Amino acid sequence: MTQLAHTIQGSIVALVTPMHKDGKVDWKNLKKLVEWHVQQGTNAIVAVGTTGEPSTLTMEEHAQVIKEIIQIVDGRIPVIAGTGANSTHEAIELTKEAQELGADAVLTVTPYYNKPTQEGLYQHFKAIAEASKLPIILYNVPSRTGVDMKNETVFRLADVANIIAIKDATGDLTRGKALIDGLNGKISVLSGDDGTAAELIGLGAKGNISVTANVAPQLMSQMCEAALAGNHTVASQINQKIANLNNILFCESNPIPVKWALHEMEMIEEGIRLPLTPLAEEFRTPIREALKETGII
Template sequence: MITGSMVALVTPMHEDGNVDWDGLTRIVDFHLREGTNSIVAVGTTGESATLDVTEHCQVISRVVKQVEGRIPVIAGTGANSTHEAFELTQEAKGLGVDACLLVTPYYNKPTQEGMYQHFKYIAERVEIPQILYNVPGRTSVDLLPETVERLALVDNIVGIKEATGDIERAKRLIANCSADFAVYSGDDPTAVELILAGGKGNISVTANVAPAKMSELCRLALAGKADEARRLNEELMPLHSNLFVESNPIPVKWALQEMGMIEGGIRLPLTPLSEPSQAIVRDVLKRNKLL
């Protein structure tokens, strides 16, 4: 089971929007050096919605080759087309990832039964650990606990990234699913509470800029050191909040650029961080001694 701090890695880009392969190498090295427990390549934060299929697979391949098995690599392979998600998951398996992360089918607004059949179809056809990803704020569809509980019985479905921030919902899943089904936070501000309630880790945006602290936060929470974990989370809370001052990954990519880690490229329809928001993010980076 993959546990701890899992960075939802950005995809570095040049100002012209092309993928910055040297920047990708730098940030992967950064996470290996700073103690990140796992890398999620080409998830939402990695701009999966605007990378073409070739780029998507190239990013996954580069990360896998660079990591060389030192930590697990999880590939974002979700799509609103079941066939496309199946093909991406199959390709990621061939590239050597440890698991795949599949977001709920966005835009189509399928029923609960439609989502169950979508995830079941892929799990039955690609033999690799698969993590569900529920983020209704971005997809306009909510994978309800009763549907997750059905899916947890399907071979190859090993966990869920629950990004609602609803701790009571997470507790229900932890209680009703088997012990080998992992519930992960997808919401940095509430991750500590989810882990203390029995969650297995956090798939994190904040970890892009503060990997060592996020790794320590998850380590403390997994060890049941609640007071220490909560103190560190309070210290990080302004960073958690202000990295969402505009749509993710706009602020976190700008923060990494300000830190000298990557160039400033981002793809339309996303646009660079506005000047008023730059001041907010710069201030919180300085307060956390990241600048």
């Protein structure tokens, strides 16, 4: 495992891309969010992951958001660029671009919609890794992509030199433990499911790539720190405090709820791009109450 793999751990925010009400990227609030995360103890930032709305950004905007975050962070914490695509060629091009922009690593999701076989998944990620010098973090989120990368495929990919970790967003702790045990330290496992992150870290995962960290960065950082230190009582207490938030932030498709929550916190404007729409009225009070009970507002 590379040295960087040891530094990419703890609370890793899957950062939203703030937008004005007219849908244009809000560069001023992007800077504000990044500075806030560094101050609040977030350990690393994912730029333009799922929560950052890559599917609605232009290629130019995609690159510019990554570039801006890297410049604002200025080496204080790692920046991981989202470079997933359902075309291997496109994923390679995005990864090369992230390397040129100065990203510390990339997060690349299983190809969605076209449903490759396990061999196709292996060849896809192997090709990306071989085309770049950047550390690669695999990303498996079958509920979102419609394709599930089996543990056995991850074990094969762990032998590829610059693949350093996997974000496991299955939420299946039994499977997660089998993944951690089977990898035997070859690469890191990072949770991609806020509700089960503390437990997965207790089983040997190295951190959490988080949606909830967008609104509760300090609490998520403290929870991950406690879990990594083996202080499971403290980790469990914090986890209970944010449990309702973890749940309600997925009442509609991510990032609809978390962007509305950040707007309610007066951190960003309410901009979001079609086909995503602003949060339905029925969910606004529950999210507001969850923010209040967690002490965020």
